[in-house]
Amino acid sequence: MGFEVRVWDSMRARADALVPYGARVSRTPAAAVARASTVITLVRDADCIAEAMIGPDGAVKEMQPGTVWLQMTRVGEQHAEAFAALARTYRLGYVDAQMAGDWEAAERGRLIVLASGSESARGQAQPVLDAIGRQTRWIPSPPNGGFLRSHA
Numbered sequence: 001m002g003f004e005v006r007v008w009d010s011m012r013a014r015a016d017a018l019v020p021y022g023a024r025v026s027r028t029p030a031a032a033v034a035r036a037s038t039v040i041t042l043v044r045d046a047d048c049i050a051e052a053m054i055g056p057d058g059a060v061k062e063m064q065p066g067t068v069w070l071q072m073t074r075v076g077e078q079h080a081e082a083f084a085a086l087a088r089t090y091r092l093g094y095v096d097a098q099m100a101g102d103w104e105a106a107e108r109g110r111l112i113v114l115a116s117g118s119e120s121a122r123g124q125a126q127p128v129l130d131a132i133g134r135q136t137r138w139i140p141s142p143p144n145g146g147f148l149r150s151h152a
Contacts, residue, residue: 003131008032010048028057038128039063042072046079053086065091068124072097093121097129097136110134 005023008031009015015025026032029052033039039059041049049071053059063069069092071083080096087094095117105111111133117125122138129136 003128006032006036008052009043010051029053029055029059030057030062033059033067034062036063036067038068038070038124040070040072040128045073046075046083049073049075049079049083053083060086060090060092063090063092066093068093068095068121070095070097070125070128072099074098093118093124095121095125097125099133101133112137114139116140 005018006026007015007018007023008026008029012025015023019025041052043049043052051058069083069087071080071094075083084094084096086092095115097113097115097117099106099111099113101111109132113129113133113136115122115125115129115136116139126136
């Protein structure tokens with residue numbers, strides 16, 4: 001799809017495993033997102049997201065207003081609301097997107113992505129979501145931020 005992909009992982013070997021597929025490994029979350037128009041978080045849990053986004057080398061320090069944050073980790077409603085608020089604070093587009101499918105579907109680009117977010121963030125997010133899965137189903141955003149609840 002022609003995307004420049006920079007990755008960071010707290011366990012460097014996992015990031016290094018993506019180099020043969022064209023990814024460039026960054027030393028910090030902030031370095032990974034510098035000058036990015038779209039940022040994906042897909043990590044173990046909400047604490048890992050918080051560390052990557054607002055920790056000492058956190059990504060938000062390098063994200064410009066208008067950057068779209070695709071938050072793809074299942075974190076629950078409370079954390080999703082907190083991340084949506086963080087995105088608003090930094091004037092980021094926020095999309096909560098969850099993948100439906102197994103490893104085989106992922107390897108073949110056949111995942112279905114369930115996403116919720118503002119109309120303005122959707123257009124920027126869609127090409128990335130198209131690269132991840134075969135279909136994106138947009139769930140209407142609730143008025144307080146746009147995240148999946150019982151849909152995932």
